[in-house]
Amino acid sequence: MTDLVLEQAVTFAAQSASLLTFDSFLLSVAAKIAFALGLFFVVPLVGGYMEHKVMARMQHRRGPVEAGPFGSLQLVADGIKFIQKEDIIPRAADKWVFAAAPGVALVPGMLIFLVIPLGPGVFALDLELGLFYALAISSISVLGILMGGWASANKFSLIGGLRAGGQLIAYELPLILAAITVAVQAQTLSLVGIVEAQSTFMLPGTDINVWFVFPQIIGFGIFFIAAMAELSRPPFDMPIADSELVFGYMTEYTGIKFAMFLLTEYGGMIIMSALMVVLYLGGWQLLPGVPLPGCDGAGGLFDCGWLGTLAGVGITLGKIMALVFVMVWLRVAYPRLREDQLQRMAWIVLVPLALLNLAVVTVAKVVF
Amino acid sequence: MSDLSTRERIHPGTAPGEDFHLEIIGDGDFDTAEMSLSIGPAHPATHGVFRIVLDMDGERVIGARPVIGYMHRGFEKLAEYRDFRQIMALVNRHDWLSGFSNELGVALAVEQMLEMEVPDRAQWIRMLIAEWNRVLNHLMFIGSFAIELGAITPMFYAFREREDIQHLLESATGGRLHFTYNQPGGLKIDLPKGFMQQSVDLLAQLRKRTPDFTDLILGNEIFQARTKGVGPLPADVALSYGVTGPTLHATGVPEDSRVTEPYLKYDEVDVHVPLGENGDSFDRFSCLLGRIDASLDIIQQIHDHMPAGPVNQKLPKMVKAPEGSTYVRTENPLGQLGYWLESDGGRTPWRLKMRTPSFSNVQAIPYLLNGVLVPDAVAVLGSVFFVVGDIDR
Numbered sequence: 001m002t003d004l005v006l007e008q009a010v011t012f013a014a015q016s017a018s019l020l021t022f023d024s025f026l027l028s029v030a031a032k033i034a035f036a037l038g039l040f041f042v043v044p045l046v047g048g049y050m051e052h053k054v055m056a057r058m059q060h061r062r063g064p065v066e067a068g069p070f071g072s073l074q075l076v077a078d079g080i081k082f083i084q085k086e087d088i089i090p091r092a093a094d095k096w097v098f099a100a101a102p103g104v105a106l107v108p109g110m111l112i113f114l115v116i117p118l119g120p121g122v123f124a125l126d127l128e129l130g131l132f133y134a135l136a137i138s139s140i141s142v143l144g145i146l147m148g149g150w151a152s153a154n155k156f157s158l159i160g161g162l163r164a165g166g167q168l169i170a171y172e173l174p175l176i177l178a179a180i181t182v183a184v185q186a187q188t189l190s191l192v193g194i195v196e197a198q199s200t201f202m203l204p205g206t207d208i209n210v211w212f213v214f215p216q217i218i219g220f221g222i223f224f225i226a227a228m229a230e231l232s233r234p235p236f237d238m239p240i241a242d243s244e245l246v247f248g249y250m251t252e253y254t255g256i257k258f259a260m261f262l263l264t265e266y267g268g269m270i271i272m273s274a275l276m277v278v279l280y281l282g283g284w285q286l287l288p289g290v291p292l293p294g295c296d297g298a299g300g301l302f303d304c305g306w307l308g309t310l311a312g313v314g315i316t317l318g319k320i321m322a323l324v325f326v327m328v329w330l331r332v333a334y335p336r337l338r339e340d341q342l343q344r345m346a347w348i349v350l351v352p353l354a355l356l357n358l359a360v361v362t363v364a365k366v367v368f
Numbered sequence: 369m370s371d372l373s374t375r376e377r378i379h380p381g382t383a384p385g386e387d388f389h390l391e392i393i394g395d396g397d398f399d400t401a402e403m404s405l406s407i408g409p410a411h412p413a414t415h416g417v418f419r420i421v422l423d424m425d426g427e428r429v430i431g432a433r434p435v436i437g438y439m440h441r442g443f444e445k446l447a448e449y450r451d452f453r454q455i456m457a458l459v460n461r462h463d464w465l466s467g468f469s470n471e472l473g474v475a476l477a478v479e480q481m482l483e484m485e486v487p488d489r490a491q492w493i494r495m496l497i498a499e500w501n502r503v504l505n506h507l508m509f510i511g512s513f514a515i516e517l518g519a520i521t522p523m524f525y526a527f528r529e530r531e532d533i534q535h536l537l538e539s540a541t542g543g544r545l546h547f548t549y550n551q552p553g554g555l556k557i558d559l560p561k562g563f564m565q566q567s568v569d570l571l572a573q574l575r576k577r578t579p580d581f582t583d584l585i586l587g588n589e590i591f592q593a594r595t596k597g598v599g600p601l602p603a604d605v606a607l608s609y610g611v612t613g614p615t616l617h618a619t620g621v622p623e624d625s626r627v628t629e630p631y632l633k634y635d636e637v638d639v640h641v642p643l644g645e646n647g648d649s650f651d652r653f654s655c656l657l658g659r660i661d662a663s664l665d666i667i668q669q670i671h672d673h674m675p676a677g678p679v680n681q682k683l684p685k686m687v688k689a690p691e692g693s694t695y696v697r698t699e700n701p702l703g704q705l706g707y708w709l710e711s712d713g714g715r716t717p718w719r720l721k722m723r724t725p726s727f728s729n730v731q732a733i734p735y736l737l738n739g740v741l742v743p744d745a746v747a748v749l750g751s752v753f754f755v756v757g758d759i760d761r
Contacts, residue, residue: 055520059520060524061524156405234518235518238743241743243518244742244743331520332520332521335514335518335585335590335594336518336590337593338594338741339427340741
């Protein structure tokens, strides 16, 4: 009996081995935390720098050029500036809630990086419930945003916070429905398992290996739109809407707290892109059915040498950046929707479409 | 008199140590209460120090009160202390986006009182610069309206074209915003060598680039969803408020003083006035875009007509308008600008009354904002084109 429970607990905790697991427990924990934090603080900066430069290029500007080579340290300089700024708490604000809100918004982002696989063995944890964990944790961020909007004692913040609340709740549903469809197809909730399932997924009746984006192009579209709305990225940036609400729920925030909200947004971009890469775009595979150099194991995904591992991480990051590029592109190209139009799109178009997608994929899964 | 205790009473929120009184709305139950939201004077949506107080029920606006006057600089009074040439440097500042057209109004008024004949070339050059100025102005509003709807890129595109036009006008006038190129009886100096060729080149370049704005903004689905049917202004309401310019044309009224009461040589060129149907934000914006093309057409015709000759008249040391009064109206980029000039025969005007388009256009805003949502309120504010300096003067 005890053995069975222990066995279950082991399968619940870890499915495949992480490269960051060492003999010493403390060393493993330290390495995993360093991995997640390092990802959280470095990759969003790269994404942010890319946004600066790409937006500039699309708008006949040059973007940052002064700080560091080609302005690449601009965001670091911005961070230092934010730390030095005066930390203002409005007199009418609910001080504790106001101060806690950026943290509540930020920390879930860090926690999600624990389960995101970047390459063969390059992940902190491979939870059996990885997808469920990621989606559940990401929903906590909205609490921080609502707290910030409410506690600022500012009408613009209040409207922004409530808009954010309504928007995130509305888009959680299509997001989760799209993700569930992938889980149904992969027959697992483990993120590593989903990548593995994609390497062995054949188009029905043929032996052509494809990623889940091909059978589930609709689900991918729904997930992408919902992720943009979750992140309040333009054209869905109504909670911030600088021309209407000054800066929405962030209006009263200054200094490091403001920076934390910004980092939440950029971290969120990376997280959502990483989830899309894992769920739909085949994780660390370069092309469908092509194994990485030096890898074998299931579908040529595991048991890699250092070259294959590095290549896998590079491929994942490259795909993430490509998706971030698309997000930036949309920001440059489109005006902002209205909140009621957004809600209508969520409830009338995306949710039924996601349900239909789920039904079709489930039936197809049983039939083939 | 100005000790701290008095100040504390005036601004209870700013004095440290004093109890802060929160405004509690509703009675703590689940009743909803109305909320007033003060947008401005410093707010990203108002491009200037324009303030508007919205009474709101949730996100729906149930009343709007524009509060103007934060930028009152007393131009009408200042004009009474400047002679007729100095006024040019004054009036191009109240609507800083259409400086040349403002100067033109005063110059025409003074010339009318003096019964002065202005050389042909001066009139054609005035038209040329005025139309370039109109394009300059409209490009600015294309960018700012898009920014209010959340699209950041058109602003940069518009400013690229604006930079080229400003460069051209700078070569003739020396100014980028405040040209001060007119004087009673003509222009200060003739155009520099090569100006006409540059103007022709720039026209060709703009003709190539203006379709970008149509594609990027007018054809965008989100833009259409945000503006079609938003803030419709019926023609009779617009006329009763004295709304003019593209905001009036969007309602289908073709009133344009270049056509109905031509000044300069506007009767010798074809002036196309683009019209809308519903008077909503979309129509207002498409009229604005159409006016750019119409202005480019006029510029093309001016290029073909430009005569040779002098550009000004020899003026006495002190220009003195004879006793009497006159009213001149010109079609400014934002609407009709009127100057009522009254002189007692002295070296300065006795009274210069301005009828500025922005002031009249803004009067329609409370009507337009009734019952719209906050995002639509911004779409309406951005499409009733105004310059704050032109409202407050």
